[in-house]
Amino acid sequence: MRIPDHILGQITDRLDMQAVVSEYVHLEKKGGRLWGLCPFHSEKTPSFTVDPDKSVFYCFGCHKGGSLFTFIMEMENLSFVEAVKLLAEKAGVQIEVEEGDSKRREAYLELYRRVSGTFGHLLLNHPEGAQARSYLEKRGLERETWDAFKLGYAPGDRTWLFKFLKEKKFSDEFLKSCGLFSGREGTALFRGRIVFPIHNHRGEVVAFGARTLRTDMQPKYLNSPETEWFRKREILYGAPEVYREVRREGSFVLVEGYLDVLALWQAGVRHSLAPLGTAVTADQIRRLKRYASQGLLLFDSDDAGVRAAERTIALCEKQDLPTEVIRLQGGKDPAEILEKVGSQALQKSLESTISSFQFYLSTAHSKYDSRTPDGKRAVIRHIASYLTSLDSEVKREGYIRLLAEDLGVDFESVRSDLLRGTERSRIRDDSYRRSEVQGASADLFFILAVAVNREYFQEVRNTVAVDDLEDPRARTYYVALEECYRQGERSEEALLRRLEDEALRELLLEKTASGEFNLNPERLIQDGVRQVRRRSLEKRRGFLISALARAKEQDAVKELLGEKMFLDEELQKLSER
Numbered sequence: 001m002r003i004p005d006h007i008l009g010q011i012t013d014r015l016d017m018q019a020v021v022s023e024y025v026h027l028e029k030k031g032g033r034l035w036g037l038c039p040f041h042s043e044k045t046p047s048f049t050v051d052p053d054k055s056v057f058y059c060f061g062c063h064k065g066g067s068l069f070t071f072i073m074e075m076e077n078l079s080f081v082e083a084v085k086l087l088a089e090k091a092g093v094q095i096e097v098e099e100g101d102s103k104r105r106e107a108y109l110e111l112y113r114r115v116s117g118t119f120g121h122l123l124l125n126h127p128e129g130a131q132a133r134s135y136l137e138k139r140g141l142e143r144e145t146w147d148a149f150k151l152g153y154a155p156g157d158r159t160w161l162f163k164f165l166k167e168k169k170f171s172d173e174f175l176k177s178c179g180l181f182s183g184r185e186g187t188a189l190f191r192g193r194i195v196f197p198i199h200n201h202r203g204e205v206v207a208f209g210a211r212t213l214r215t216d217m218q219p220k221y222l223n224s225p226e227t228e229w230f231r232k233r234e235i236l237y238g239a240p241e242v243y244r245e246v247r248r249e250g251s252f253v254l255v256e257g258y259l260d261v262l263a264l265w266q267a268g269v270r271h272s273l274a275p276l277g278t279a280v281t282a283d284q285i286r287r288l289k290r291y292a293s294q295g296l297l298l299f300d301s302d303d304a305g306v307r308a309a310e311r312t313i314a315l316c317e318k319q320d321l322p323t324e325v326i327r328l329q330g331g332k333d334p335a336e337i338l339e340k341v342g343s344q345a346l347q348k349s350l351e352s353t354i355s356s357f358q359f360y361l362s363t364a365h366s367k368y369d370s371r372t373p374d375g376k377r378a379v380i381r382h383i384a385s386y387l388t389s390l391d392s393e394v395k396r397e398g399y400i401r402l403l404a405e406d407l408g409v410d411f412e413s414v415r416s417d418l419l420r421g422t423e424r425s426r427i428r429d430d431s432y433r434r435s436e437v438q439g440a441s442a443d444l445f446f447i448l449a450v451a452v453n454r455e456y457f458q459e460v461r462n463t464v465a466v467d468d469l470e471d472p473r474a475r476t477y478y479v480a481l482e483e484c485y486r487q488g489e490r491s492e493e494a495l496l497r498r499l500e501d502e503a504l505r506e507l508l509l510e511k512t513a514s515g516e517f518n519l520n521p522e523r524l525i526q527d528g529v530r531q532v533r534r535r536s537l538e539k540r541r542g543f544l545i546s547a548l549a550r551a552k553e554q555d556a557v558k559e560l561l562g563e564k565m566f567l568d569e570e571l572q573k574l575s576e577r
């Protein structure tokens with residue numbers, strides 16, 4: 001769904017950004033701007049600022065910034081469209097939902113509902129499904145579990161699904177874009193595979209995962225491609241009503257694979273989910289955080305599993321979502337335990353959990369010899385990434401104490417080692433940032449002044465063309481401004497969205513927040529225009545002079561001289577102004 005810019009403009013015009021943000025952050029007016037304690041990192045003195053005129057925010061501490069819409073997305077864990085809807089309601093602005101969009105979504109869901117039902121029917125009844133049935137039985141999964149997850153079977157035939165759906169009056173064009181068929185016309189993507197319907201947080205089927213039954217077929221698992229309604233980094237695999245269960249429990253269990261989710265469900269653990277064959281993402285954690293206040297991680301005990309667990313712990317801690325780790329006994333993953341020893345044993349093995357800190361610590365101990373000074377230092381370094389991801393100073397202090405005790409060294413020495421490590425990485429961060437800004441050329445400085453004061457762009461584009469700019473960053477800003485200008489988009493959101501480079505987005509927000517271009521912008525911009533223009537005239541003049549030296553024909557010389565005289569006059573005018 002695309003929301004037109006004038007709607008975004010209407011919403012920000014009607015809402016008082018100060019009032020909206022104040023619901024989350026206490027703001028105070030200081031030096032003509034609004035300041036508060038940043039909600040995105042912990043701090044004691046305010047570095048978070050709001051510009052209500054432009055409806056943007058920026059934090060000088062953690063460099064997070066964006067529009068009012070981005071702010072609500074972050075605070076409420078919403079998608080962009082959801083955030084716009086929420087704010088539109090607050091502002092009393094009607095959003096015209098494009099008729100076509102909602103119709104297509106309905107058709108998509110209808111299609112997946114139907115196909116999922118058909119696959120389910122084939123699993124139970126098709127002769128070809130026998131192999132799939134015996135595979136699931138062998139893995140110890142009962143019929144009740146198949147039903148709960150709407151498991152299915154996709155037969156080996158390449159074209160039947162397309163024909164079948166055509167009969168149900170779905171159009172060719174729609175079927176080709178729905179994620180069920182591969183490149184060549186009407187070839188079913190899933191063939192001869194057990195199908196796991198993938199549900200969104202509302203329990204609607206939006207995609208499929210599928211496992212092959214043949215040992216010679218790759219890949220073992222195949223997922224639907226991304227579509228408008230299926231974004232892998234936002235969706236997790238689970239039972240259709242898993243989010244209701246997560247809310248009821250106030251927690252979730254994250255596992256690695258689809259079969260693990262099924263095994264746990266059968267053992268009575270109904271709030272477990274798995275990523276879709278990739279690493280867990282921040283978007284997925286953000287979604288879970290809306291339903292739960294803590295999580296359990298149950299990853300394989302091999303090296304890859306440990307690394308995945310540590311990564312996920314850090315992601316959760318960054319969003320202030322505490323986690324514990326389950327240490328499985330009796331098998332490498334839940335599916336294997338179910339298959340080998342049954343669901344009661346699986347249930348029991350879930351009872352042994354350790355804190356995330358303990359998990360990091362025991363991993364470090366298994367890697368390094370903590371009896372030696374070098375080993376101790378390596379252990380501290382290993383745990384540093386966990387400690388720095390923590391959102392609370394109190395928690396961090398507590399864990400440093402535990403770590404010191406564990407290693408039998410002084411608290412202060414652990415802390416100073418840790419600080420040194422993190423200082424260094426922060427300094428590296430900052431110097432990178434500073435060098436970026438220091439490298440700010442005259443072009444960049446000029447175009448930033450224009451971007452902060454967009455009302456001058458129309459005038460600027462009459463004299464300065466994108467090719468007159470030499471700094472590629474300045475050109476990127478120019479192009480984004482030009483696109484907004486041509487589309488008649490005036491919102492900050494529109495400009496920020498057109499800047500794909502995060503560093504450029506941040507830099508613009510920082511300059512907006514600092515207010516350094518607010519004093520006499522007209523003068524700043526005029527100076528900039530003059531400078532850019534002079535440079536490009538001089539470049540042309542240099543070219544003319546060398547051309548004159550080479551020119552032989554009378555006419556050519558005359559023409560070149562004429563242009564040079566014109567340029568000289570222009571340059572003269574520029575320096576007189």
Ligand SMILES: [Zn+2]
Pocket residue numbers: 038039040041048059060061062063064
């Ligand atoms: Zn911040």
